[in-house]
Amino acid sequence: MAGLAQAPQIAADSATFDLSRQALRDLNQFLHTGLGGVKKVKVLNPDGAHNIAVGVDAPIDIEVDGHAGYYAGGMNKLARILIRGNAGPGLAEGMTSGTVHVKGFASVSAGAAAHGGLLVVEGDTSLRCGISMKGIDIVVGGSVGDFSAFMAQAGRLVICGNAGDALGDSLYEAVIYVRGKVKSLGADAGEEPMKEADYAAVADLLGRAGLRHDPKQFRRIASKRELYHWNADANQEY
Amino acid sequence: MCGIVGLLVKKPELREQLGELMLPMLIGMTERGPDSAGMAVFTAPVADDRRKLSLYSGTGTFDWTAFENAARATLGAETILNVQANHGVLETAAPVAGARQWIRAEFPGLHVLSAGQYIDLYKDIGAPAEVADRYDFRQLKGSHLVGHTRMATESAVTPDRAHPFTAGEDWCLVHNGSLSNPYQIRRKLEPLGIEFETDNDTEAACRYFEWRMREGDNLEAAIRSGFEELDGFYTFLMGTRDELALVRDAFACKPAIIAETDDYVAISSEFRSLAKLPDIKNAKIFEPVPEEIYVWRA
Numbered sequence: 001m002a003g004l005a006q007a008p009q010i011a012a013d014s015a016t017f018d019l020s021r022q023a024l025r026d027l028n029q030f031l032h033t034g035l036g037g038v039k040k041v042k043v044l045n046p047d048g049a050h051n052i053a054v055g056v057d058a059p060i061d062i063e064v065d066g067h068a069g070y071y072a073g074g075m076n077k078l079a080r081i082l083i084r085g086n087a088g089p090g091l092a093e094g095m096t097s098g099t100v101h102v103k104g105f106a107s108v109s110a111g112a113a114a115h116g117g118l119l120v121v122e123g124d125t126s127l128r129c130g131i132s133m134k135g136i137d138i139v140v141g142g143s144v145g146d147f148s149a150f151m152a153q154a155g156r157l158v159i160c161g162n163a164g165d166a167l168g169d170s171l172y173e174a175v176i177y178v179r180g181k182v183k184s185l186g187a188d189a190g191e192e193p194m195k196e197a198d199y200a201a202v203a204d205l206l207g208r209a210g211l212r213h214d215p216k217q218f219r220r221i222a223s224k225r226e227l228y229h230w231n232a233d234a235n236q237e238y
Numbered sequence: 239m240c241g242i243v244g245l246l247v248k249k250p251e252l253r254e255q256l257g258e259l260m261l262p263m264l265i266g267m268t269e270r271g272p273d274s275a276g277m278a279v280f281t282a283p284v285a286d287d288r289r290k291l292s293l294y295s296g297t298g299t300f301d302w303t304a305f306e307n308a309a310r311a312t313l314g315a316e317t318i319l320n321v322q323a324n325h326g327v328l329e330t331a332a333p334v335a336g337a338r339q340w341i342r343a344e345f346p347g348l349h350v351l352s353a354g355q356y357i358d359l360y361k362d363i364g365a366p367a368e369v370a371d372r373y374d375f376r377q378l379k380g381s382h383l384v385g386h387t388r389m390a391t392e393s394a395v396t397p398d399r400a401h402p403f404t405a406g407e408d409w410c411l412v413h414n415g416s417l418s419n420p421y422q423i424r425r426k427l428e429p430l431g432i433e434f435e436t437d438n439d440t441e442a443a444c445r446y447f448e449w450r451m452r453e454g455d456n457l458e459a460a461i462r463s464g465f466e467e468l469d470g471f472y473t474f475l476m477g478t479r480d481e482l483a484l485v486r487d488a489f490a491c492k493p494a495i496i497a498e499t500d501d502y503v504a505i506s507s508e509f510r511s512l513a514k515l516p517d518i519k520n521a522k523i524f525e526p527v528p529e530e531i532y533v534w535r536a
Binding site for chain 2: 127
């Protein structure tokens, strides 16, 4: 990555950054303070760089043409971020609104602690997808790794493939919809019957994610709420 | 934090370019490990009755010529020494144990980094690019290699605490993570006569696996027993004379990514260190899952 600050190529309402020649910091500063009338930003040669398009606060389209490293789209607000590749750990961490859409797979902690918006990963995610999610909707086209939705507080996690161990451990009020097999449920996570509102929610989320599955194939996992209150008789066995 | 890199070339003609292909991978992991770097390369083997020992002379000046003369006199006239800065590779028909003992007695400042028919090993403190330059990593040739960039967390920044670690012959290990029971492992191995050279946690894992294999485990069985015995976080990358092996702990806290083409298997902590590899756009890229043992054969 060149250390020299170089202006992006701007044409009409779009701009292009080539991270093989331009510094990541210049990209992010442009996204934060230099947009002007630009509505579309294209990022070339991301090559696994960290922190691509973090902290954006504008209703623009950002397209990343390749693989992103840690924390891509973190703290996103309003922007629609498309990653044409894979994403590293901490994808869309702390997002509040907007969308982050990954065509490939995502590493650990995708959507962690995020308050809102929509995260779509067309491939698999690694462990801890949606850990401590606080209102985000996450749709995973593939499977999720162990400990996904650990301590998830609010929002919905739709898993089109399978889930690993300890799915939804210590869940609060987030809801998980899973289509494939669950290796094991975590403490206090339980399967509940799907209602019409659940089918509608899954259909809506799949539609927004551009994934085609029959909502009837999904099952609902939610908190059994047995951990909400201290149970002296539980003998530390949950 | 640390960075790991591994590269195995599938076509014999690519063995000439092994170092050149690897160099951007190692330098790409500088931010994960700026304080030390190391590289084990598995080369064409020396004859069956000969062994190579990689030696490190420390930061002071060392009279390699005097050492070479003494080695020839003691270990045999056929002994050969190749020196690269403060590293030397000694090739000899003398038994490894005897050579180690002689070096320790006569040249106590000289540190034996590795021994075997295939392995050469270089490790030192400094930024990865500096270390690579010092030992001319670009010129490395062989079938596969195991490299590391270190950001020390649990023991001092010294050349002998840099990775890779070795034990026995033609075996090495690098580690991203930290073990919480290295002293428990030491207390288990030391009464068996296994000696430790540093207080580094990774050395405990390295000697543990090598001990298991010496006891008859194959590599996979040794790693499986490590799931029970080694406590902590790890992505381990290991090299034997004809294999690269990768394993992550059950929680996969430490990253790893693999890119495979018809020409190579490349392993790194992060994709950014693989981004410069040829044909990377068409490589099969995947993240290894926890507690699964990945082995590639050279």
